[in-house]
Amino acid sequence: MQFKKLALAMALGSIGFIPAAHATNGYFQPGFSVKSVGMGGVGIAFPQDALAPAMNPAGNAFLGDRIDFGTTLFRPDRSATFTNPMGSATFSGNDQQNFIIPEFGVNKVINSDLAVGISMYGNGGLNTGYSTLNSGTQGAQCQNPLVLQQFGGSQQACMQSPAGQLGAFGMGPMGVDLQQLFISPTVAYKINPDNAIGVAINIVHQSFRANGLQAFAPLSTNPASFSNPGHGSSNGVGVRLGWLGQLTPTLSLGATYEPKTHMGKISAYSGLFANGGSFDIPANYGVGFAWKATPALTVAGDVVRIDYAGVSAIANPSDCAFMGTCQLGASNGGGFGWKSITVVKLGAAYQVNQALTVRAGWNHGDNPIPSSQALVNVLAPGVVQDHLTFGATYALNERTEMSFDYVHAFKKTVTGTGLSQGVAIQMSQNVLGVSIGYKY
Numbered sequence: 001m002q003f004k005k006l007a008l009a010m011a012l013g014s015i016g017f018i019p020a021a022h023a024t025n026g027y028f029q030p031g032f033s034v035k036s037v038g039m040g041g042v043g044i045a046f047p048q049d050a051l052a053p054a055m056n057p058a059g060n061a062f063l064g065d066r067i068d069f070g071t072t073l074f075r076p077d078r079s080a081t082f083t084n085p086m087g088s089a090t091f092s093g094n095d096q097q098n099f100i101i102p103e104f105g106v107n108k109v110i111n112s113d114l115a116v117g118i119s120m121y122g123n124g125g126l127n128t129g130y131s132t133l134n135s136g137t138q139g140a141q142c143q144n145p146l147v148l149q150q151f152g153g154s155q156q157a158c159m160q161s162p163a164g165q166l167g168a169f170g171m172g173p174m175g176v177d178l179q180q181l182f183i184s185p186t187v188a189y190k191i192n193p194d195n196a197i198g199v200a201i202n203i204v205h206q207s208f209r210a211n212g213l214q215a216f217a218p219l220s221t222n223p224a225s226f227s228n229p230g231h232g233s234s235n236g237v238g239v240r241l242g243w244l245g246q247l248t249p250t251l252s253l254g255a256t257y258e259p260k261t262h263m264g265k266i267s268a269y270s271g272l273f274a275n276g277g278s279f280d281i282p283a284n285y286g287v288g289f290a291w292k293a294t295p296a297l298t299v300a301g302d303v304v305r306i307d308y309a310g311v312s313a314i315a316n317p318s319d320c321a322f323m324g325t326c327q328l329g330a331s332n333g334g335g336f337g338w339k340s341i342t343v344v345k346l347g348a349a350y351q352v353n354q355a356l357t358v359r360a361g362w363n364h365g366d367n368p369i370p371s372s373q374a375l376v377n378v379l380a381p382g383v384v385q386d387h388l389t390f391g392a393t394y395a396l397n398e399r400t401e402m403s404f405d406y407v408h409a410f411k412k413t414v415t416g417t418g419l420s421q422g423v424a425i426q427m428s429q430n431v432l433g434v435s436i437g438y439k440y
Contacts, residue, residue, distance in 0.1 A: 024076075024365075024382065024384040024387065024409045024427075024429055025041075025124075025304075025306065025341065025343045025363070025365040026124075026306060026308055026338065026341055026365070026368045026382045027124045027125060027126050027178065027380070027382050028123060028124040028284070028306055029041075029101075029122065029123065029124045030343075030345070030363045030387055030389070030407065030409075031043060031055075031345075031363075032051050032054030032055055032103070032121050033048065033049050033051035033052075033054070033068065033070070033103055033105075033121075033435065034049075034070045034072065034103070034391065034403045034404060034405045034433040034434065034435035035048040035049050035359070035391065035393065035403050035405070035435070036048065036049075036051070036055065037072075037389055037391065037405040037407060037431070037433060038347070038359035038360070038361065038389055038390060038391015038392070038403070038404075038405035038406075039300060039345075039347025039348065039349060039359045039360070039361040039389065039391065040345040040346055040347040040360075040361025040362050040363040040387065040389050041302070041343075041345045041347075041361065041363050041387075041389070042288060042290075042300040042301060042302045042345045042346070042347045042361065043055035043056065043059070043288070043300075043302065044056045044242075044244075044254040044255065044256050044286055044287060044288025044302045044304075045244060045252045045253055045254035045288035045289050045290040045300060045302075046059075046252070046254075046288070046290035046298065046300040047059025047060065047062055047063055047244070049063070049066065049068040049105060049435075049437055050063065050066050050067060050068045050105030050106055050107040050117055050119060050437075051068060051103055051105045051119050051121060052105075052107075052119075053105070053117065053119050053184050053186040053198070053200040053240065053242075054119060054121050054182070054184070054200075054240075055242075055256060055288075055302075056198065056240075056242035056243075056244060056254050056255075056256040056288070057184075057186045057187075057188055057198030057199055057200040057240055057241070057242045057256075058188050058196040058197050058198035058242040058243050058244035058254065058256075059188070059196075059198070059242070059244055059254070060107050060115045060116075060117050060186055060188035060198060061113075061114075061115050061188035061189065061190050061196035061198065061244070062196065062244065063107045063115065064107070064109060064439060065107065065108055065109055065439060065440050066106075066107050066437060066438060066439045066440065067105070067106050067107075067437070067438045067440065068103070068104070068105045068106075068435060068436070068437045068438075069102070069103065069104040069105075069435065069436060070102070070103050070104075070403070070433060070434055070435025070436065071100055071101065071102050071103070071433065071434060071435075072100070072101045072102075072103070072405075072431060072432070072433035072434075073098060073099070073100060073431065073432045073433070074098070074099040074100075074101065074429065074431050075097055075098055075099075075429065075430045075431070075432075076094075076097070076099075076127075076409075076427060076428070076429040077094060077097075077411075077427065077428050077429065078092075078093035078094065078128055078381045078425070078426070078427040079091060079092050079093055079094075079425070079426055079427075080093060080130065080378040080381070080423065080424070080425050080426075081423070081424040081425075083422045083423075083424075091130045092130065093128040093129060093130050093175065093378075093381065094129065095128075095129025095130070095173065095175060096127060096129055099125075099127065101121075101122040102120070102122075103119075103120070103121045103122075103435065104119065104120045104121075105117060105118070105119035105120070105121075106118055106119070107186075112190070113189060113190040114187070114188070114189055114190075115187075115188045115189075116185075116186065116187050116188075117185075117186045117188075118183070118184065118185045118186065119182075119183075119184045119186065119200075120181070120182065120183050120184075121181075121182055121184075122179070122180060122181060122182070123180040123181075123182050123204075123281065124180060125177075125178045125179045125180060126176060126177070126178040126379075126380045126382060127175070127176070127177045127178070128174075128175040128176055128378070128379055128380070128381065129173060129174075129175035130173065130174045130175055130212070130378070173211065173212055174211060174212025174213065174379075175210075175211060175212065175379065176208070176209065176210045176211075176379045176380065177207075177208065177209040177210075177231070178206070178207070178208050178380075179206065179207045179208075180204060180205075180206045180281070181204065181205045181206070182202050182203070182204055183202075183203045183204075184200040184201065184202050184203070184240070185200070185201050185203075186198060186199070186200040186201075187199055194245060194246040194247075195243070195244070195245040195246070196243070196244050196245075197241075197242065197243050198241070198242045198243075198244075199239060199240070199241055199242075200239065200240045200242075201237065201238075201239055202237065202238040202239060202240060202258070202261060203235075203237055204235065204236045204237065204238060204261055204263065204281065205233065205234075205235050206233060206234055206235075206236075206263060206266075206279065206281075207231050207232070207233045208231065208232055208233070208266050208268075208269060208279065209230060209231045209232070210226075210227050210228070210269065210272060210379070211227060211228045212227065212228070213226065213227035213228075213272075214226075214227045214228065216321075216328070217271075219321045219322070219327060219328050219334075220271035220272065220327060220328040220329050221270075221271055221276075221327045221328065221329035221330050221333070222270050222271030222276075222329050223271055224271065225267065225268055225269055225270045225271040225272070225277070225329075226269070226271040226272050226328070226329070227272070229268045229269070230268070231268075232266040232267060232268025232269050232277075233266065234263045234264035234265060234266045234277075234279070235263065235264050236261050236262055236263035236264060236280075236281070237261070238258065238259065238260075238261030238262075238281065239258070239259065240256060240257070240258040241256065241257050241258075242254065242255065242256040242257075243255050243256075249292075250291060250292040250293075251289065251290070251291050251292075252289065252290045253287070253288070253289050254287065254288045254289075254290075255285075255286070255287045255288075256285060256286055256287075256288075257283075257285040258283060258284050258285065259283050260280055260281065260282060260283040260307070260310055260311065261280060261281035262280050263278070263279060263280050263281060265277040265278050265279075266278075266279055270329055271328060271329040272328055272329060273313040273328075273329065273333070273335070274312040274313045274316050274328075274329070274330065274331065274332070274333040274334070274335055275312055275313070275330075275331050275333070276329060276331075277329070278312065278313060279311070279313045279314075280311045280313075281311075282306055282307045282308050282310055282311050282314065282340075283307040283310055284304060284305060284306045284307060285304070285305055286302050286303055286304035286305060286343075287302070287303055288300065288301060288302035288303070289301055295351075296350055296351045296352075297348065297349070297350050297351075298348065298349045298350075299346075299347075299348050300346075300347055300348070300349075301344070301345060301346045301347070302343075302344075302345040303342065303343070303344055303345075304342070304343040304345070305340065305341075305342050305343075306340060306341050306342075306343065307340045308338040308339060308340050308341065308368050309338070309339055309340040310340070312331075312332075312333075312335060313335045313336075314335055314336050314338045315335055315336075315337070315338055315339075316332065316333060316334055316335035316336075316337070317334060317335070317337040317372070317373060318334040318335065318336065318337055318373060318375070318376035319334070319337075319372070319373075319418070319419055320332070320333075320334050321333065321334035322334075322375075322419055323419075334376070336369075336373065336376055336377055336379075336380055337369070337370060337372070337373030337376065337377070338368040338369060338373075338382075339366070339368050339369075339370065340368070341365050341366035341367070341368045342365070342366055343363065343364070343365035343366075344363075344364050344365075345361065345362070345363045345364075346361060346362050346363075347359060347360065347361030347362070347389070348360055348361070354395065355394055355395045356392065356393070356394055356395075357392065357393045358390075358391070358392045359389075359390065359391035359392060359393075359405075360389065360390050360391075361388075361389040361390075361391075362386075362387065362388060362389070363386070363387040363389065364385060364386050364387075365384075365385055366385070367383050367385050367412065367414065368382060368383075369381070369382065369383050369414055369425075371414055371415060371416055371417040371418075371420065372416070372417050372418045372419070372420055373420060374414050374415065374416030374417075374420035374423045374424065374425050375416055375419060375420040375423045376420075377414075377425055378423065378425055381414075381425040381426065381427045382427070383412045383413070383414050383425060383426065383427055384409040384410065384411075384412050384427050384428065384429060385410075385412055386409070386410045386412075387407050387408065387409045387410070388407070388408050388410070389405060389406065389407045389408075390405065390406045391403065391404060391405035391406070392404060393437075398439075399438055399439045399440070400436070400437070400438050400439075401436070401437045401438075402434070402435070402436055402437075403433075403434070403435045403436075403437065404432070404433060404434050404435075405431070405432070405433045406430075406431065406432055406433075407429070407430070407431035407432075408428075408429075408430055408431075409427075409428055409429035409430070409431070410428060411426060411427070411428035412426060412427060412428070413425070413426040414426070
């Protein structure tokens with residue numbers, strides 16, 4: 001009864017709260033719990049807490065009764081540089097720099113074979129806000145026809161305007177904000193003592209805002225639903241499946257699959273996203289291992305594929321809109337031009353003593369953004385590839401523990417080619433997370 005009340009309260013309480021983020025495996029998070037992130041984001045074959053369903057719902061079968069909740073602070077640094085023969089100008093994308101993401105999970109063992117749970121987490125997100133000229137000259141911006149359009153074609157009026165009014169495309173403050181919340185009821189079942197399968201039903205709410213893009217409205221099928229209408233939202237339901245097997249006393253393997261989640265259309269941006277405002281969540285799948293090298297040391301790794309190319313709003317190249325061969329918002333409308341990526345995660349956990357466990361990891365993902373798509377991805381510079389992670393857990397008593405993680409995402413720059421010539425986007429990131437776990 002207490003478990004049911006807690007699960008219901010968590011689900012209801014989270015409906016009005018949407019976490020914001022700027023994640024770095026594209027727009028997905030490197031991992032989905034403080035313990036996982038401390039090991040590079042691994043978790044397919046190494047469940048450590050009640051957030052396991054975000055990576056492999058079968059993991060709940062081996063967790064026992066527990067509650068975990070925590071919060072993560074993201075601090076991304078993103079910028080864009082525009083260059084032409086008159087000079088260059090670099091704009092900060094950090095109008096908002098600090099983002100808080102909560103995480104919450106509960107697992108309950110029903111009998112020796114069956115466990116149920118519910119978890120809440122942010123899948124990831126994107127946020128940019130350009131209103132500050134970091135360096136360079138306004139002359140470079142005031143040679144841009146898109147900028148001059150805002151000043152009646154007058155270079156003099158442009159040069160006399162405050163730098164902050166230029167934005168990155170000369171249209172004042174400009175940026176986007178994408179947020180996704182997952183609530184995942186989960187069932188895990190042991191088909192024998194060493195193997196389990198699991199299913200998580202993902203109830204998803206997403207929110208999106210874009211501002212400062214009005215100069216591009218003529219490229220849209222619906223200019224009124226293109227830029228500056230505030231946050232729009234949509235909902236969807238998906239599923240994640242998983243298997244976890246203990247092959248030997250020291251080696252376990254796991255596999256997970258989440259098909260594409262079909263989301264309702266974001267009507268406020270029907271003129272921006274392909275297919276009239278459709279923004280689905282990409283399919284993703286992966287395999288993992290965990291090896292107990294010694295009684296104190298566990299080494300784990302995952303390989304994950306994220307199918308960004310399967311979602312039109314993410315994958316369609318932007319070039320067609322700029323060249324006039326398609327319209328934004330149409331079924332073949334331009335998108336962000338992202339490719340599907342493979343992510344490799346490797347981590348280790350070492351139990352120093354009964355109270356203290358320390359962790360470290362590495363996370364490397366492909367860059368989803370081709371150089372030809374740099375211009376539109378000023379809005380979504382998810383180019384970071386490499387992450388170094390650390391973490392630890394300290395048991396306060398037999399039931400209660402505290403964990404933390406730290407991630408440094410190394411700076412990555414993509415320099416534009418083709419229609420994106422003269423544009424360079426870059427991002428780095430620091431992340432700090434803290435959580436509390438309770439075994440009941």
